[in-house]
Amino acid sequence: MSELKLLINQFYSAWRTIGFKRPKLTWTSLCSCNCHAGPEVGLKLRVKKGSSNKVIKGRKKERASCQQVLDHFDQQYSQELGHLWASARAVLLDPHSWQYGVMLNRFSAVTDITQILRSQGFSTLLPQTDASSLLCGGSSTVSNSEQQVEKDSPHDTSKGPPNDSHLLPNITSHAFSQDLQSETSYSLPHPSLQCYIHPYPHRFPSQAHRPGQLKQYYLLNAASLLPVLALQVRDGEKVLDLCSAPGGKALAIMQCANPALLCCNEPDPHRRNWLAKTLESFLPRSLNSRVIVSAQDGRSFGQTEVGTYDKVLVDAPCSNDRSWLYSCSSQQGEHRLKERTRLPALQAQLLRSALTAVRPGGVVVYSTCTLSSSENYSVVETVLNNCPDAEPEDLWEEIAVPLSKYFAFSPAHADHGGETVPKPSLQPLNVSSYHQRHGILVVPQPGKTWGPMFLSRIRRRK
Numbered sequence: 535m536s537e538l539k540l541l542i543n544q545f546y547s548a549w550r551t552i553g554f555k556r557p558k559l560t561w562t563s564l565c566s567c568n569c570h571a572g573p574e575v576g577l578k579l580r581v582k583k584g585s586s587n588k589v590i591k592g593r594k595k596e597r598a599s600c601q602q603v604l605d606h607f608d609q610q611y612s613q614e615l616g617h618l619w620a621s622a623r624a625v626l627l628d629p630h631s632w633q634y635g636v637m638l639n640r641f642s643a644v645t646d647i648t649q650i651l652r653s654q655g656f657s658t659l660l661p662q663t664d665a666s667s668l669l670c671g672g673s674s675t676v677s678n679s680e681q682q683v684e685k686d687s688p689h690d691t692s693k694g695p696p697n698d699s700h701l702l703p704n705i706t707s708h709a710f711s712q713d714l715q716s717e718t719s720y721s722l723p724h725p726s727l728q729c730y731i732h733p734y735p736h737r738f739p740s741q742a743h744r745p746g747q748l749k750q751y752y753l754l755n756a757a758s759l760l761p762v763l764a765l766q767v768r769d770g771e772k773v774l775d776l777c778s779a780p781g782g783k784a785l786a787i788m789q790c791a792n793p794a795l796l797c798c799n800e801p802d803p804h805r806r807n808w809l810a811k812t813l814e815s816f817l818p819r820s821l822n823s824r825v826i827v828s829a830q831d832g833r834s835f836g837q838t839e840v841g842t843y844d845k846v847l848v849d850a851p852c853s854n855d856r857s858w859l860y861s862c863s864s865q866q867g868e869h870r871l872k873e874r875t876r877l878p879a880l881q882a883q884l885l886r887s888a889l890t891a892v893r894p895g896g897v898v899v900y901s902t903c904t905l906s907s908s909e910n911y912s913v914v915e916t917v918l919n920n921c922p923d924a925e926p927e928d929l930w931e932e933i934a935v936p937l938s939k940y941f942a943f944s945p946a947h948a949d950h951g952g953e954t955v956p957k958p959s960l961q962p963l964n965v966s967s968y969h970q971r972h973g974i975l976v977v978p979q980p981g982k983t984w985g986p987m988f989l990s991r992i993r994r995r996k
């Protein structure tokens with residue numbers, strides 16, 4: 535018993551060290567966290583307040599869904615997804631069932647957080663033996679030749695930023711920024727994208743900002759990592775994140791490899807500030823010269839930087855199904871549905887711009903967080919029809935098959951009338967390889983509530 539108490543004290547002290555925004559945990563709460571009795575377990579973090587215990591985390595506030603948006607989705611998605619829509623709809627309408635991923639930050643000390651996550655029943659989404667080691671392209675050190683690439687890069691900050699609206703995050707001091715003042719002879723922590731997930735809808739608390747310290751983890755929908763895995767960033771590459779705020783995927787890229795340059799572009803000033811804060815909270819100051827923020831309209835970015843980047847991510851503005859479903863008024867819902875009709879044109883322009891910015895032989899990943907085929911497959915198809923030197927690549931074997939244990943994938947195209955939709959995460963028997971090559975779609979399903987997320991990878995021919 536005394537050993538157990540000691541363990542709990544250690545746990546508690548680590549919890550405080552990490553700086554969660556939460557009041558004191560009780561003995562009871564720790565016991566609750568460590569049992570794995572069922573889906574509600576993760577929600578039982580309690581705080582003593584007076585004589586009553588109340589749940590402080592995990593439960594989302596009840597929010598009503600917007601009927602206009604739901605009606606629209608019912609009409610469109612029952613056609614596009616067939617029987618998959620009923621179960622996806624049930625997940626989207628039940629925020630209590632939503633899962634959350636915890637992406638670790640390799641630039642901070644993560645040992646204590648790993649222990650806590652494991653003790654609460656979290657496990658890694660990308661064990662080193664499978665997808666992460668295959669897909670993450672980094673090595674632990676930056677070689678001389680890679681530094682040369684950076685020196686020669688038009689984005690070397692000593693020669694000025696790619697455009698005049700470039701912002702360098704103003705980062706406070708922390709362990710790495712002190713250790714890594716010299717850009718010529720450092721080695722970074724080994725690149726590895728580590729994301730912890732829980733089998734149940736357990737929301738891990740967010741971490742408070744602590745001046746001078748890097749955050750240890752970032753909470754996200756784990757499906758957001760898939761476009762980054764598809765990008766396959768390697769050490770020394772030049773990478774453009776064309777639509778970057780608030781910066782979750784930029785952070786994931788930095789967990790995967792040590793690019794010579796990561797240009798994070800975001801034209802919206804408010805969101806750009808948010809992006810800069812994210813970068814500041816997670817990345818050491820020594821990376822300021824290679825992780826830069828730019829403020830261009832993504833539609834014209836390609837023209838200003840033709841053939842410059844090895845990899846470009848277009849995580850496009852889209853009709854974010856999860857959040858749009860909870861539009862706060864019918865007017866907002868109506869407004870968004872109008873906006874929805876305009877999005878494919880903008881998305882196609884962004885994708886074209888990305889294909890101009892990427893070098894011959896380089897790769898563009900296009901992603902959205904909507905199930906809508908007109909913002910997904912159709913955008914890719916439209917752009918490819920007028921771009922003979924761009925070729926879509928098949929992500930089914932590379933991503934959907936190895937990760938089907940966690941995510942429900944559908945490669946189906948819109949025009950199936952509900953008849954040929956494969957079961958999620960099964961080999962697509964009735965879907966032509968043509969459509970499969972245009973992208974894969976993560977459809978939220980009970981027990982695999984990640985998504986929506988569409989991703990497509992396009993290579994520019996040499």
Ligand SMILES: C[S@@+](CC[C@H](N)C(=O)[O-])C[C@H]1O[C@@H](n2cnc3c(N)ncnc32)[C@H](O)[C@@H]1O
Pocket residue numbers: 758776777778779780781782783784799800801802805830831832833849850851852884
């Ligand atoms: C889906 S969000 C990106 C999320 C981000 N990649 C992440 O992982 O945190 C799309 C972003 O595109 C930005 N955006 C909108 N119009 C744009 C444009 N014309 N060019 C570039 N970005 C644009 C939006 O302001 C928004 O921040």
